Amino acid sequence: MGIVPAVRATELVIKKAKSTGLTIVGVKRLGHVGMLAYYTKKIAEEKLIGFACANCPPRVAPWGGAGRVFGTNLFSIGLPAGNRNPIIIDMATSATAAFKIRLALKQGKKLPPGIALDKDGKPTTDPKEAVKGVLLPFGGHKGYAIALLVEILSSAFIGGLRSSETIDHASTQGGFLVAAVNPTLFRGYDEYVQDLEEIISEVKGCKRMEGVSEVLLPGEIEDRTYGTRLREGIPIDPETLKSLEEVGKRLGVPFPSRIA
Secondary structure (H helix, E strand, O other), X not given: OOHHHHHHHHHHHHHHHHHHOEEEEEEEOOEOOOOHHHHHXXXXXXXXXXXXXXXXXXXXXXXXXXXXXXXXXXXXXXXXXXXXXXXXXXXXXXXXXXXXXXXXXXXXXOOOOOOXXXXXXXXXXXXXXXXXXXXXXXXXXXXHXXXXXXXXXXXXXXXXXXXXXXXXXXXEOOEEEEEEEXXXXXXXXXXXXXXXXXHHHHHHHOOOOOOOOOOOOOOHHHHHHHHHHXXXXXXXXXXXXXXXHHHHHHHOXXXXXXXX
């Protein structure tokens, strides 16, 4: 259960960073840790800057390659923001999350161009062919460079498994690295927040692109969606809903009634 040691590691960096200013903890040979934003948000809520990354089973080619070398190699950063919700950056270094390929397959939808190759190394928008092939890094060579960074931090740096050594399963992870930095290393926390507010004001108050009603901060749309889901429930596609109902029936677990 990767979440258990990942939470413990996060609690440890929070405790130590408050006294030392900066702490890094690595965890290797663990199971899947879930959403990295969970950990960096916990750190940011303690008025610390958080960072987390993890590699996973190989599905992504390096830029210019057509073989599975990297996992989707995720990373997240959490920034405390005074009275605001923390600013949370959370992303995979692949052009899309692996589960979205299978979701498109279930829904009978095509993929956007430029995110996957088939087994012969040719670009494809067919999710069936993409499952047999490889994902591409986001942003071409730039995403590849960050994927490589995450790979090194999650394996060579802490002694964890490389993506290529990680068993290909939904519950596996290679390595997990989490860090916390106290922003008071350089100045008072109130000074940090004051300057951060000025940056946020500039970002949200800048001239907008045509057709854009608001400039959003990283994580802001997820915060709003979280509130909506709490009120209205979580939408599930018919295929996933059917499979969940079948599992519940097989295990004798009553299925919750639908909200809408």
